[in-house]
Amino acid sequence: MSLRHALLALLEAGAMTGYELAKWFDQSVAYVWNAQHSQIYTELRKLEREGLVEARTLPRGEKALATKRAYTLTRAGAKELQRWVGEVEQPPPLRDTAYVKATYLEYGSFSEARAQFRAHRAHYEALRDQFEAHVDELERGATALLRRRLERAPEEGHQAIIAYKVHAYRGLVARARTEIAWAERGLELVDRLADAAPAGDAAIRPPSGEAFEI
Amino acid sequence: MSLRHALLALLEAGAMTGYELAKWFDQSVAYVWNAQHSQIYTELRKLEREGLVEARTLPRGEKALATKRAYTLTRAGAKELQRWVGEVEQPPPLRDTAYVKATYLEYGSFSEARAQFRAHRAHYEALRDQFEAHVDELERGATALLRRRLERAPEEGHQAIIAYKVHAYRGLVARARTEIAWAERGLELVDRLADAAPAGDAAIRPPSGEAFEI
DNA sequence: GTGTGCATGTAACTTGTTACATGATTGT
DNA sequence: ACAATCATGTAACAAGTTACATGCACAC
Numbered sequence: 001m002s003l004r005h006a007l008l009a010l011l012e013a014g015a016m017t018g019y020e021l022a023k024w025f026d027q028s029v030a031y032v033w034n035a036q037h038s039q040i041y042t043e044l045r046k047l048e049r050e051g052l053v054e055a056r057t058l059p060r061g062e063k064a065l066a067t068k069r070a071y072t073l074t075r076a077g078a079k080e081l082q083r084w085v086g087e088v089e090q091p092p093p094l095r096d097t098a099y100v101k102a103t104y105l106e107y108g109s110f111s112e113a114r115a116q117f118r119a120h121r122a123h124y125e126a127l128r129d130q131f132e133a134h135v136d137e138l139e140r141g142a143t144a145l146l147r148r149r150l151e152r153a154p155e156e157g158h159q160a161i162i163a164y165k166v167h168a169y170r171g172l173v174a175r176a177r178t179e180i181a182w183a184e185r186g187l188e189l190v191d192r193l194a195d196a197a198p199a200g201d202a203a204i205r206p207p208s209g210e211a212f213e214i
Numbered sequence: 215m216s217l218r219h220a221l222l223a224l225l226e227a228g229a230m231t232g233y234e235l236a237k238w239f240d241q242s243v244a245y246v247w248n249a250q251h252s253q254i255y256t257e258l259r260k261l262e263r264e265g266l267v268e269a270r271t272l273p274r275g276e277k278a279l280a281t282k283r284a285y286t287l288t289r290a291g292a293k294e295l296q297r298w299v300g301e302v303e304q305p306p307p308l309r310d311t312a313y314v315k316a317t318y319l320e321y322g323s324f325s326e327a328r329a330q331f332r333a334h335r336a337h338y339e340a341l342r343d344q345f346e347a348h349v350d351e352l353e354r355g356a357t358a359l360l361r362r363r364l365e366r367a368p369e370e371g372h373q374a375i376i377a378y379k380v381h382a383y384r385g386l387v388a389r390a391r392t393e394i395a396w397a398e399r400g401l402e403l404v405d406r407l408a409d410a411a412p413a414g415d416a417a418i419r420p421p422s423g424e425a426f427e428i
Numbered sequence: 429g430t431g432t433g434c435a436t437g438t439a440a441c442t443t444g445t446t447a448c449a450t451g452a453t454t455g456t
Numbered sequence: 457a458c459a460a461t462c463a464t465g466t467a468a469c470a471a472g473t474t475a476c477a478t479g480c481a482c483a484c
Binding site: 017018019020037038041042045060061066067068069 | 438
Binding site for chain 2: 002005006009012028029030031032033034081082084085086088089090091092093094095096097098099100101102103104105106107108109112113115116119120123127153154156157159160161163164165167168169170171172174175178179181182185186189193196197198204
């Protein structure tokens, strides 16, 4: 349920159409919370029904044959945003495909195990680079959304606004590094197991699927 | 879609009823993939319809007024398990409530920000301890499920079976430590921001929710 | 005129959550 | 008798994914 609050937070930076919102979303919170634009439109309508945002229908283009809807935070929406920031949520249970597979790698061959760890490393290397680039941008105040936020906030608050975001993305960099290191130790492990194994590429014989009694 | 494969992997250790499966599940894969028992029963029926598992109805107790259903892997199920282990999946997009909130902490007070980081730290400290305990158990070969697996596997494979699991849980320990360190740096950051702030507990004025033009 | 971007959605489906519902068996 | 544990589900809902669908505006 972070989507609605991410949208409220984005709207605090100023009125936007769903389309603009989706664009900003992709360039900021999408790093930590993914959503399709179709879901964003749906959620905006829901927020509107609940009175957390308000929409004004505006003309599009000169001839105005079409319209767009610009959303703003209502007072109730701003209150909800604040409530959410103060609320300590209990983190959802861990759910990670890569780790469940990692615990069952013995059902595959050594080369398959290596492929898994290499893919894991490559994935988090790419993320690390993205996060690092984003930290740089934030520190230079170079992201358009951040500038928009800063314009509306009093000078004294600027440091905190930037610092919190930088801290979050640095945390993601640290996390990515941890995953890369884990994948590398995984590759070393596979090498050791392959050396110790009698012969062939398999750690154990493949699962049989034969029936047996309990 | 890891639930089905986790169930297949558990069944590779021997035939089980849904109830037993749910119990083993809670003691092993639940660390990395949560599921309610109701979902497990549903998924088992689905796997049965798809021919990946087979069920035999067995009597319960002496009078046998009730029955239970014991599931076994079919050949197709074993094949699917192997296919899955070899398959390199693309990791689902990141989704972390704590981090989206962390990027918007300026909407709350410093004490709220501290509470968030303290909760984060406490959560991952507890997880770290659980994961460490689990690594210990695995290394001592002390978990019942692992023993069941080892009984059915050839001697040469034992090392790999244990090593992969230990590696996965050590990775989770490392991850938990990274989160703890991040929370601690977060607390330091809040202290610095609070020192630098003019007065009061708030980083910026609360969001107004007043309408404005675009 | 044509492609790119702006703009907004619906529908069907999958996955997962929460709550409810029931009853037998076993040990004390 | 009673509690704990074994045992199996259904129903309603919420959240998220994927595919589809439409059409204007603007610049080249």
